[in-house]
Amino acid sequence: MPGNRGVMYEGPGTVEVHETDYPGFELKDGPGVNPANVGRKLPHAAILKTVATNICGSDQHMVRGRTTAPQGLVLGHEITGEVVETGPDVEYIKTGDLVSVPFNIACGRCRNCKEGKTGVCENVNPDRPGSAYGYVDMGGWVGGQADYVLVPYADWNLLKFPDKDRAMEKILDLAMLADIFPTGFHGCVSAGVKPGSTVYIAGAGPVGLAAAASALLLGAAVVIVADLNKERLDQAHSFGCETINVAFGEPKEQILHIIGEPEVDCAIDAVGFEARGHGNESEVERPATVLNSLMDVTRAGGALGIPGLYVTGDPGAADEAAKQGSLSIRIGLGWAKSHSFVTGQCPVMRYNRQLMMAILHDRVQIAKAVNATPIPLDQAPRGYHEFDEGAARKYVLDPHGMLSRTS
Incomplete structure (x- = not known):
């Protein structure tokens, strides 16, 4: 043996x-x-x-x-x-x-x-x-x-x-x-990516990059990848993605500059519960940031694919609610825009x-x-x-x- x-x-x-x-x-x-x-x-x-x-x-x-x-x-x-x-x-x-x-x-x-x-x-x-x-x-x-x-x-x-x-x-x-390839692909399918879609992907780690490659495979017209890490954004840009550095602020204005309107058809969360804030809060952990920003930038009637990991127990969280997996999500915004959400393991x-x-x-x-x-x-x-x-x-x-x- x-x-x-x-x-x-x-x-x-x-x-x-x-x-x-x-x-x-x-x-x-x-x-x-x-x-x-x-x-x-x-x-x-x-x-x-x-x-x-x-x-x-x-x-x-x-x-x-x-x-x-x-x-x-x-x-x-x-x-x-x-x-x-x-x-x-x-x-x-x-x-x-x-x-x-x-x-x-x-x-x-x-x-x-x-x-x-x-x-x-x-x-x-x-x-x-x-x-x-x-x-x-x-x-x-x-x-x-x-x-x-x-x-x-x-x-x-x-x-x-x-x-x-x-x-x-x-x-x-x-x-x-x-x-990561099926997970990124699942995020895209869950968000309804299809030929001609405009797609926003939060996170340029391996799952986010796999989601970006998947969106292109599915025929997306524009794939926008956001992160705080320039090296990872450069990697996304290397195979045809547009990029946004959210250290410079909320993504909506940058999306407007890229596609001519401030919202996308589909959005994917490839970050999860250790998300940080945008702009001046980019050094501060804000676990609901990505979920809330995705609702903000996704058109009414659109969908969110959420392959990013969220947990029921986080001993390192900054507040007691987050330690139990309870986050300050703007569910009213998602409801008002008739968003669909798909979460969980791929x-x-x-x-x-x-x-x-x-x-x-x-x-x-x-x-x-x-x-x-x-x-x-x-x-x-x-x-x-x-x-x-x-x-x-x-x-x-x-x-x-x-x-x-x-x-």
Whole structure:
């Protein structure tokens, strides 16, 4: 049995790479594992050799100490891997398959899964619907920022790449299928992006950039990306987006300058609960800023896609209400403008096969759009630090050196 290493959360601001258990076909006790899941038998699971595993902005919320994540939690929910072992109940996934792992863990059997709502599976997290690898309050499934990882319900969850050699040629692009590409795409679909749309995207981190690439793929006429970080805005501009630096003020006047009117057809929140204010308040955390500004700049009858993360518990929030996930949202404005809102985890399986085909047939270059940057697993602490400092990169961990051989 090979050894295993994992990227562990060791307290606010600190991640370290440590030796960890090799996966088995039973969920064992450990940091963050829900007691009701301990001892759960997993004959339907597969063990993967991790080919690529990405650092996500959602991971950063935990690492900053903005959640109740326990020390020792193995991180990582964006996983691409090669199957090395399957449980006795796995029928169709085979050893040697190269696969993408949706970050949502789903059973495929419950009512929500059968309705395509895999982000809120009812059977994998005893606390509430919805689960993910290596994430706080998500059932305790071990994260994939590791050499090897276990994936339950393998026949249902895993997306097999049809040609392994061809997939390895585009592996950095395909690594985005686990989360940010479907998530950005879901934000656009939820907001009603279509050919000719004018689109405003708050946030030029990897999800915002993926949403921008998705909007262009869907035929948007103008894609406007807003952020406080010039380097990230430059990255958005590099593939055809208009940009707004909200450090200079509210976006409405800048939108007017770009498209000739102060409102857009569609808007996407790719920031979430750690949002900061605009203009003179750009150094101050204002968790409702993005939601309120999106309602302000979206036309009446429009829609808001909200893939940005909002939490029910934020111990680092500035006020008591925000610590419980209660924000000062101008819901009256949204009501008056008849806005539609779509929130929650992206149901990755709704989109990942189609987006895989778009990658394989050169309809999109998502790795280039998000500036995907491979680094070895043991450099994960550096990747987390640089990403937290605002680097305009999507860091992709390369545990076995397989990405360096293709780049």
